[in-house]
Amino acid sequence: MSSIRIAVENIGKSFGARRVLRGISLEAVSGEVVAVTGANGSGKSTFLKIVAGLIRPSSGTITLTVDDREIAEPDARRRVVSYAGPDLAFYPELTAQENLSFFAEVRTLPITLAGIKNSLVAVGLGGRGDDPVGVYSSGMRQRLRLAFATMLDTPLLLLDEPSLALDKEGVRLVAQTIERQRAKGGVTLLATNDPEEAELGDRAITANGARSQTFSTLIAVGGPALVSGGIGKG
Amino acid sequence: MWGVREIHAVFLKELRTEWRTKVALSSTALFAIGGVTLAALALRGNPPLALDDPSRASVAAGLLWILLFFTGATGLGRAFALEEERGTALALRLTARASAVWIGKFLANALLILGLAIIATPMLITALDAGRNVNALLLTCVVASGCIGIAATMTFAGALVAQASAKSGLLATLSLPALAPLFVAAIHGTRAALGVGTRLGIAPAFQTGMGDLQVLASYAVISVTAALMLFDYLWND
Amino acid sequence: MGEMFPLLAVALLIWAGIFGFIFVVDRKVKALEERVNRELALTRKGEEAIR
């Protein structure tokens, strides 16, 4: 896996006059896992979507560098970032396998049907790959989201509440996914409310919603605290 | 530049999801058939109207494009509206390029409206008895190129409407003024194909309709190009 | 030519009304601008004082 570096500088977002995010900064390099914590409505999800390129930030910059090459083009970014979040949905008329095949095709991934079946097996959906996603339970959908994100196999992995609706085994799966991403030398950003899950990160940053930058602090959970943003440094 | 593999994937996905539910297919087909029925009821009622050939042809040309416009407005907006409603737009935006998404959906929409036109056009023309002097080749060319223009503009307008909360009727409202030049030429061309202002035979009808075909072709080219360029900005927001 | 003058007077009166209206709106916006600017300056000053 290629080496990656992500630098987020002072990202802010307002929807009109309503400010949902202010002054988030962060830097991470290959092998790191950063937990993004914060109360409900603090802007964690918005932050992840901004990094994924799904929402345009109102202020601040994000610099993605892969193998010393800066990624600027939206099409190039699609090949570098994958995302799994609660509002990621799939086509209910298509089977899980058809869904993944379709997304692999539009991304022109060099992946075979066997590879897609394997990634379904890996998230515990091996026997249900031919069922239409419309009949899936919420836990199965969550597993499919994980399969989607890992199938894309990108240096930057964004997980928003990955354990949502998952059983014990599913939670272990999330930890495995993150460990594998770390071993490959990728970066993982993990937005979570669960303090136990936040422990999976080497360190954590807190999204503090609309409040001023002065108050958005940074808490180190452990591990190599590299450069961090905001005022308080880990 | 625009990968064929990606366009093909989007196109096939559109067809496959539509084929499993057949919602757009059945609703638009019923819409078109219902329209033809009403037109026939109005014009073939008792006492019978004594319309001459050119009048019947003109009425048929007008009704055909009214029918295709509203059939399109019923069915073609789904392509993007569904992605937004079900939240699949997110996964699509994470993986697919703007050009592939737009072209794939445009092709699927064009196929849908062309299919409907193939059913509705002969039905309407026989129902109104407007085909006595028909030039089938010109009619096919006019209807096909007109449908491509409608599909392009409505696929683009559908992407805009998908962002709005109240969607009903909005697609027709947005696309009608943009489609006006197309309809002017398409109705004129259809009238020519049905023998208005021409005498029988291939050459005269094509002489009258050539200008219309040129307008329809340039409309298709301009609308596809403009939609592709603008959609790129919207998709990579 | 002479019968045009009453019509012209009406037309000029309408124009005067339109221009007067735009002028008043312009002034109102200007007043609003000044008020908001003043309040903005006050808040900034307040923030600095707290620090």
Place this chain on the structure above:
Amino acid sequence: MATIAKIVLGILTGVFTALAFLYLKPAEGFPRPELARIVALHLPNAMAAIVAAFVAAIFGWKYLARGRNPLDDAKSKIAAVLAAIFCGLTTVTGMVFAQYQWGAPWNWDPKQTCIFLLLLIYAAYFVLRAGIEDPEKKGATAAAYIVFAGVMTPLLGYVIPKYLPSLHPTNTKFDAAYHTVIWGMSACLIGIFAWLQNIGIRYEQVKGMAQQLEEEMA
């Protein structure tokens, strides 16, 4: 400075209005020659509408393609409002003219049809804006529509005159007096457009600042 320009604009508008009544000769060949003077208001209104439509499309494109600056969206939106107003005035003055000279207020004449479709575009534009909550999505979507419609309308201007028989004069030449008055009046109306546009932008800006202020107080 600005005040002086506004006063000059007002005086000029008055002068050209006076010229329209006193200097223009009644147009010959019309049923009501003295009423033909309304073209001195009709054509300049159409001119201002076109300028406003152009401004709306340009700033729409700028918003869409150049970094989503809310100010560009505001400029585009205000120009669209003004374009709709000038379109409406053009239609009304045109209908008055048509009623007295051609016998009916509406004839589906090519230019009437064009202006009608232009009005329809702006109506659709505002319906679209009203239907979208998020200001950025609203701006981008509305901008995409106004640019798309802006690309399609010249085609309309090219296509429609080819198909519909026109009542508008194509070969009658206006004399020099008409030219002076129409161009002068056009300049005045475009000046009024610029002034209104400026007021509108300032209002949008001050509204934004007030909201920001509220946000900071909270």
